[in-house]
Amino acid sequence: MMFYGNRKALMNIKNYVLLDQLDTLGHKCFLFKGIKGLGKSIAANSLAKKLLCISKDLNCKCQSCYHFDNSTHPDLFIIKPSGSSIKKEQVLFINQEISTSATLSKYKIFIIDDADKMSVSAQTSLLKVLEEQEGNNIFILIAHNNLLPTIESRMNTITFLPINDLEVKSFLEEKKYSLFEKEILSCATNGQIGEIIRISKGEKFQAFVEFIKKLFSLSSKSKYDIIELFGEIKEKNPYSFYNIYKDYLLAFFNILSQIFFDIMYINLDQYSVIHFQSMIDILIKYKGSYSLNRLDIILQNIQNCNDLLNTGKLTTNEYFSLITILKEDKK
Structure with missing residues (x-):
């Protein structure tokens, strides 16, 4: 699989292998x-x-690589x-x-995925x-x-960062998305290729795209403006988007x-x-519909919901509160 971005992180990883640095590490x-x-x-x-x-050959077909590719390697443990x-x-x-x-192979390798989900007692045991x-x-x-500081202090930490816009664009150019779908995916995922893949392969992706199109299909003179559609207000069901597209x-x-x-x-x-x-021709129709002060308030409230969602604390109550704020007079 092609890997995008984080060249510095990847180079650090390769150096441990190519320069045979592992045996020089304290941990x-x-x-x-x-x-x-x-x-x-x-x-x-x-x-x-x-x-x-x-x-260590290129495109190796050794016994170890065979077992690795078939998820049967006796020296690899994924937790x-x-x-x-x-x-x-x-x-x-x-x-x-670890006692055997x-x-x-030469090594036994333990990959602990989602390590930050270890319970406190599990982290304490791992430290030992x-x-x-x-x-x-x-x-x-x-x-x-973050993990416990005492655990992180024993780690050779390699930090992965969101990839930049050019790398996201490069990834999307290789895919058969429409321009509008590329615009959606590039701004929806904060430089996370994994999220682009997850969202675009989701069974509701095309329905999600059509919903976003509706946001652009209304002019500022429509009976239902961009915000009312967001909450599905015209259907008198402000939770419908939350319930249908909660994974998005x-x-x-x-x-x-x-x-x-x-x-x-x-x-x-x-x-x-x-x-x-x-969508620039449609966006132009909104010129003057929102004051800069109103836009600032709207963007801050969207960010607040984003923060709650990232910490797992967004509920339908906060969602409905956002709709209420956005429904207020646009000026």
Whole structure:
């Protein structure tokens, strides 16, 4: 799979393999850290495969690589949340495994995915494992949020960052999306290729695109303006979008925010920086419909909902409150 962005992170990872630096490390422990959708799991598996490889040849077909590709490698252990968290018992299993030697390769590798979902007791147990483990055991932790400082201090941390607009554009240019779909995906995902893939492959993606089109199909003189459509007010069901597209909410708030930024750019006659260039003729109809002060208030409230959503605290109550705020007089 092609990997986009984070060249510095990838180079750091490659150096550990190409320069054979692993045996010089005090702790053979890596922390791949960053928000979701940046390729941390892909990078972790790629590193694991290279370290487990027996021959190190290009396009290798060794026994180790064969077992890796078939998910049957005896020296690779992938730990994921059981339910909503990684339990202490899962870490105790790791503790049992590190006491024995690798079967096929030089190393035993433990990938802990969603490591930030470890319970406090699991993190405490892992800390003890890291302090006492010896031999050719390698740990790769994948985390979207912080771990205990005592654990992070023992890690060789590699930070993954959202990719820039040019790299997102390069990725989208290779796909058979319409211009409007590309505009939606590029502003909906904050430089997260994984999110672009998840959203575009979702069964409701085309319906979601059609809903966003409706936002642009109304002029400022319509009976129902852009905000009323957002809440499905004309159907007298403000929760319908929340219920139908709840898996797309973060993307939707990013898109909604971009629409209002574009309206602001229209008000300021800054047409060249408008994101939704495919809809510029429709956006122009909103010129003067919202004062700059009103736009500032709207954008701040959208950001507040985004923040709540990112922390898992957005409920239908906050969602409905946003609709209420946005329904107020536009001026």
